[in-house]
Amino acid sequence: MATPVYDILIIGSGPAGATSARFAAKMGLKVLLIDKRQELGAPIQCSGAVSRHALEEAGVEPNAEFIHEDIYGFSIYNQEGKSTVIDYREIKPDEYGKGDERKPLGYVVDRRRFDRYLMTQAERAGVEVWLKTEGLGYTPGKDGSCEVQLRRFNRLLKVKAKVLVGADGLQSQAGKWANLRTHIPLRNLASCLQFIVDGVETNGLLEIITGHRWAPGGYAWVFPKGNGYTEIGLGVVRTMTNRDAQWHLDQFIQKSFFKERFKNARILEIQGGGVPLAAPLRTQYADNLILVGDAARHVNPITGGGIHTALSGGRIAGEFLAELIQSGKKTGKANLKSYQDRWLEAGGHKIWQLYGEKTAIFRNKDIHLRDEQLYQTMSGYFSPDSTYKKI
Amino acid sequence: MARKEPVVFFIGWNACINCGACVAVCPQDAGFISAFDTIAVNTPCDIVCMACEKICPVSTITHQKANERHETHAA
Numbered sequence: 001m002a003t004p005v006y007d008i009l010i011i012g013s014g015p016a017g018a019t020s021a022r023f024a025a026k027m028g029l030k031v032l033l034i035d036k037r038q039e040l041g042a043p044i045q046c047s048g049a050v051s052r053h054a055l056e057e058a059g060v061e062p063n064a065e066f067i068h069e070d071i072y073g074f075s076i077y078n079q080e081g082k083s084t085v086i087d088y089r090e091i092k093p094d095e096y097g098k099g100d101e102r103k104p105l106g107y108v109v110d111r112r113r114f115d116r117y118l119m120t121q122a123e124r125a126g127v128e129v130w131l132k133t134e135g136l137g138y139t140p141g142k143d144g145s146c147e148v149q150l151r152r153f154n155r156l157l158k159v160k161a162k163v164l165v166g167a168d169g170l171q172s173q174a175g176k177w178a179n180l181r182t183h184i185p186l187r188n189l190a191s192c193l194q195f196i197v198d199g200v201e202t203n204g205l206l207e208i209i210t211g212h213r214w215a216p217g218g219y220a221w222v223f224p225k226g227n228g229y230t231e232i233g234l235g236v237v238r239t240m241t242n243r244d245a246q247w248h249l250d251q252f253i254q255k256s257f258f259k260e261r262f263k264n265a266r267i268l269e270i271q272g273g274g275v276p277l278a279a280p281l282r283t284q285y286a287d288n289l290i291l292v293g294d295a296a297r298h299v300n301p302i303t304g305g306g307i308h309t310a311l312s313g314g315r316i317a318g319e320f321l322a323e324l325i326q327s328g329k330k331t332g333k334a335n336l337k338s339y340q341d342r343w344l345e346a347g348g349h350k351i352w353q354l355y356g357e358k359t360a361i362f363r364n365k366d367i368h369l370r371d372e373q374l375y376q377t378m379s380g381y382f383s384p385d386s387t388y389k390k391i
Numbered sequence: 392m393a394r395k396e397p398v399v400f401f402i403g404w405n406a407c408i409n410c411g412a413c414v415a416v417c418p419q420d421a422g423f424i425s426a427f428d429t430i431a432v433n434t435p436c437d438i439v440c441m442a443c444e445k446i447c448p449v450s451t452i453t454h455q456k457a458n459e460r461h462e463t464h465a466a
Contacts, residue, residue: 043409137421171414171428176421183418186442191412193448238445245448272448274412 001157006032006128007325009148009161011135011174013040016293016310016317017167018118019058023318025126029325032159033119033127034150036134041115045170045273046307047194047223047231048114049206051106054308058315060121062104066113068226070104072096072204074382079211079371081257084379087205091384108206108223108231109307137177138164138289144330146288162331163321164289167314170274172295178286184297186239188278190218190304193245194233194271195253199264202230208382209234210374212367214252216240218277218304219378222258229268235275235304237362245272275304279355280348285336292317298343301355302381302388309351316343350388397435398454400443402427406451413443413452 008024010017013035021033048068055062073087073096088096088105096105123129133152140146145162166174175182202224209220217237225231236248253262276299284296292298293310300309320339329335340348361377364370381388402425413430417423418438423431430436430443435457444452 045410169411171411171424173421173424184416186416186445189412189416189446191446191448192410193408244450246450270408272408272410272412274410274415274446276415 003147003158003160004032005145005160006030007161008032008163008165008321009034009159010165010167011035012167012169012293012295013119013122013129014115014167014169014293014310015118015307016295016298016314017165018115018122019311019314020165020167020292020318020321021127022059022118022122022125023315024322025122025318027319027322027326029322031122031127032130032161033122034130034133034135034152035119036132038132039112039116040119041111041113044111044269044271046111046271047221047233048109048111048307049106049223049305050109050307050311052104053106054311055107058311060118060311062107063117066109066117068108068110068229069224070098070204071106071108071206071224072104073206075205075207076375076379076382077207077209077211077257078375079209079213084375085205086379086382086384088384089204106206108225135164135168135174138174140287144332162288162325163336165317165321166289166291166295167293168295170276170294172291174289175281175291175295178289180281180283180286180291182281182291182295184274184276184278187217187237188276188301189237190235190275190277191238191245192218192233192235192273192275192304193249194221194231195249195265195267196225196269196271197230197232197262197265197267198228199266200230200232200262208378209252209256209258210378211371212240214256215248217362218275219374220249220252220256230265232262232265233271237277240362275299275306277301277304277358280351284340284343285333287333287336288331290317290321290336290339298348298351300351301358302377309347312347313343316346354388395437395439397437397457398439399435399457399460400430400432401453401455402429402432403451403453406449408449410448412446412448416442416446418442
């Protein structure tokens with residue numbers, strides 16, 4: 001069989017990969033999107049919170065197919081239970097709420113349905129999608145394109161592309177193939193665990209609980225999950241505690257100021273993952289290769305939020321590659337550097353600033369002071385006049 | 392400093408939630424992964440940083456010294 005040839009090959013059909021694919025295909029590129037799983041988004045490693053603005057910016061129509069529940073604001077708690085409530089239904093009642101002309105601030109999505117929806121939108125834009133297909137390596141060639149080795153339903157095959165897009169998540173292998181410095185140190189990766197539960201009430205707010213006692217190095221959360229279900233989770237940094245996330249989550253549920261509220265919680269699902277509270281990669285490109293989404297650490301290092309940044313980074317990557325390839329320019333690293341520059345300009349610099357703030361907080365050895373700083377920073381971050389509102 | 396003795400990791404699959412955090416924190420080169428999206432289980436690790444064991448949310452990664460490896464664990 002002749003080697004199939006594409007303009008771009010994208011590894012990983014999460015929000016970053018599928019969005020890169022959709023924008024590139026819309027602008028006329030021939031795109032192949034692969035994913036090693038049989039079912040996207042599973043096992044779930046994400047809490048699923050995303051702003052409406054983030055969806056709209058990436059051309060994604062909010063759709064009941066993937067929305068678990070509408071969100072109208074935040075409630076930030078300190079360790080003892082004191083809270084700052086930022087409810088947009090009260091701040092801007094004409095704009096936010098249920099019913100005519102009013103909208104939610106954001107959503108908690110089902111990542112299984114959300115990722116599949118984004119893949120479908122990419123397919124409808126002309127992208128070819130192969131599931132059960134994993135990337136094994138890539139080799140830049142003399143003709144200006146690269147050869148990518150794949151395994152599809154156990155069959156080894158090769159594909160040629162001008163650019164390989166590594167959208168293969170936190171566990172990215174694509175970046176390692178290109179010898180990029182992708183390693184996340186233990187102190188910058190939160191170890192997270194969450195339970196989807198029945199029997200705990202919520203009120204359309206994302207609740208964030210700070211404090212070293214419950215979640216050293218990270219925070220705990222209580223998110224509405226639709227159909228009366230609730231997500232209770234937390235992330236801890238293991239250089240700051242000798243206990244694992246499971247132990248901390250049990251403590252939070254049984255001993256925190258929410259223990260009465262949680263006493264009838266019944267676990268329906270168990271999910272977990274690593275959340276990078278890290279800086280973006282300093283180099284997100286190589287010859288015939290760019291990284292996007294979690295693979296490039298396009299993640300908010302204060303909140304750990306990564307859907308918005310994956311969607312916006314995906315759009316930048318897709319549009320950039322379409323412009324570059326259609327102009328006939330070479331796809332070596334010298335030209336692909338402009339992708340990273342564009343990403344930095346569009347919001348990447350702000351992620352670096354947030355990383356600086358986060359690092360400054362956790363460098364503080366005084367736990368009490370650090371807790372207070374984290375509480376203030378989180379409360380400020382989600383306030384309507386925050387300069388980081390749209391990250 | 393003496394070189395650390397290589398180890399082989401063992402994953403208690405019953406508790407594993409397939410979250411991938413162990414792979415994300417692993418400083419090894421590409422390919423040090425299992426078919427189930429965890430760190431490799433049949434390949435000796437000579438870095439021995441133990442970051443994978445620490446990051447695991449459910450503490451289901453353990454190890455044996457590679458040269459003392461027994462075939463006692465049922466997979």
